[in-house]
Amino acid sequence: MHRAPPTARSGADSPPRRAHTVGFRMPPDASAPVRTTGELEERLRRRLRVTSVIWACATAVIAATAVATRVEELRADPVTFWTEPPLPGVLLLVSLLTAGVVWSLSPRRRLGLARLRAIEWLGVGMTAAFFAVNQTRALGSMLPELLGKPMELGVAQGAPWGTLIVAYGVLIPSSLRHAAGRTAVIAACAFVPELLLLPGADGPVRGVASYLALKTIMIGVMSALALYGSYRIEALGQDAEAARELGQYLLRRMLGEGGMGRVYLAEHRFLRRPCAVKLIRADQAGDEAALARFEREVQSAAGLTHPNTVQIYDYGQSEDGTFYFAMEYLPGVSLDDLVERHGPLEPARAVRVLAQLCGALHEAHARGLVHRDLKPGNVMLCERGGVQDVAKLLDFGLVGALQADAAADPRITQAGMIMGTPAFMSPEQCMGDADVTPASDIYSVGALGYFLLTGAAPFSGCGAVQTIVAHVNRTPRPITELRPDVPAALSDVIARCLAKQPSERFADAASLERALVHALGPTDRAEDGRRW
Known part of the structure; x- marks a missing residue:
């Protein structure tokens, strides 16, 4: 929000100061944090890339560990490399595919928001499918054990799904609605093994109620944490962006500091034009003489059009009282x-x-x-x-x-x-x-x-x-x-x-x-x- 700076004079006899007219002006509510498609795309690309790197490394390590601990068994029956939990062959293939996703998410490639969301959902689907297949094969051999240890198995089977839900909630930027939809899909996939195996079991399986209850509680708690974490991270991200905003300018890094204030490299949120934004020093914010000089600096330079004078783009005051003006960036x-x-x-x-x-x-x-x-x-x-x-x-x-x-x-x-x-x-x-x-x-x-x-x-x-x-x-x-x-x-x-x-x-x-x-x-x- 742009407001004309308060006058440096005080007293009833002070003449009114004419409002400045430098630059364009946005509506009063335009100062609220706005996330453009390009910014959301870049944040999603970075988060997906980090998640993909983590997942590629994790699956490769799990596959290598499974092979190292079952060398003799794999030599005797190589088919188990693909068929026996934790499916090391499938894990290795997933790791390679994920490495390809990491390459496709390079900053040099512009995929667009729709494709990035498609990659996100593809990752959710592939991971959920792998978990479901792996747990279906593992649960088939564990049904008799439900009689003795239903609670332990419930926690063990629910933990991987809960970890997946929390990982997506924390690492992938999403609105609360999007995060809730994604969490619901993963939570539903978590019970696919039980839907496939329990109806075909020979007779009733004792302990199944305790098993399902513990697994449901585990996934439910992790889902709640994921949704809250996603909401808080998104809110904190918006607060951090708002803290670096002045009007429609997003501060990138400090370029230098002078007698009147600091100068930052900034970018206009919509025009995407780099510029230099000068702020009045915080220790002079209450000094009327400094504010008067600051305002005079802008008004004086803004009226100059010579090509060898720095060009002033805009001028204003943020909601927290910080005075600033934007000028051309001169690398x-x-x-x-x-x-x-x-x-x-x-x-x-x-x-x-x-x-x-x-x-x-x-x-x-x-x-x-x-x-x-x-x-x-x-x-x-x-x-x-x-x-x-x-x-x-x-x-x-x-x-x-x-x-x-x-x-x-x-x-x-x-x-x-x-x-x-x-x-x-x-x-x-x-x-x-x-x-x-x-x-x-x-x-x-x-x-x-x-x-x-x-x-x-x-x-x-x-x-x-x-x-x-x-x-x-x-x-x-x-x-x-x-x-x-x-x-x-x-x-x-x-x-x-x-x-x-x-x-x-x-x-x-x-x-x-x-x-x-x-x-x-x-x-x-x-x-x-x-x-x-």
Whole structure:
């Protein structure tokens, strides 16, 4: 269920907050756990495969044990391999057939729900038939013993059927109605040996009432346990799925954790589209300022359409109050990881990445937004639509608006509060200036470019406080001193971005993009992402 998040402001004079309109909206009851045919098919396939493996191994072990303990008898009369309980020949054949079923249930084969149910019922039928034949032959020789030990025989004959009923009830996912039908069929088959043998017995068999009563009680108790176990397992499975759901998104695994919250790989339940879902951290769930920043992050990024800005799909709040938004999943590598693994980038590749970021920032700045947290970890390189080395700008979690109405809420960005990543912050950010301008992002682009070309931030190797002081007072070493192969024009562009005074930097992101491109020679400009 999607609900608009509560406003971060409080008090009677707070203006109403406009409800967000990002993404589609489902009816209120759509948040209830829904199991699609594909999910049920996959769960049934896995359970059938596990059951088949267990049954194939069990029958093979029983057959091998029967042969090992009756070697002399089998040599004297090989026919008993197929005719005498526990029918080792039949067990071996069943084991081989079940191994074939295991192969047919491979994840690479799409059988469909109907075929999987047919395999389930085929397994029930074959197993019940084997039990019935085996017990019919065994019971024929045991009828005289009913006189002396009817209760022991009742338990012994009922136990295999009870085990079969419980195994299917626990291992095979089913609705309560389906499990009851399956249990009833197996329980009915359990009395086939008695129906075949007792009516043809010579005279009344003493002890038969006690025998049947014990067998019935055994099967009845096991059936009740199987039905309850099947119901509870199904209910717990639905609870577990519901616990991993947010609206119509099913969380798969955690991808990472940032200052605002965790990011999970998720999948839309109906569209089957992979996406990344970001949740606000639990320890900030009661912080109105954090909630305001979280909501602003979504609303800011959702209005951006540049191909180098991460796309926002949806946004909402779960029934337990968890805030989340879904964005495009970007399988790739962050600039942080790229430089750590492979070292500094070639100048042409660094310019290609920075130019893409300038395009994304130009759109954001034109809408009155400042990112505030440009850093290597917030830029992903990935392949999109067959194009390599596509840069995606992430995490508008610290985004600030330039409009007067946004600045009116001090909870979002308070004067004197330092927000950002010290190694890539502008001097005005370092001094706690709440009224940062797009020039702050220009500085951060310069710091990011310095990192890509040298493998280190402009001021590295010192603590956060020293780094902040350095951004305000020191000038970083020229890139050409650290890497002579970098064109001097490109080094000068980065140095201008890192000017202490905002007025000395590039006027806007578009101007910076043009300067970056012109700093390279004609050959380098023609490079594309496939080279790297």
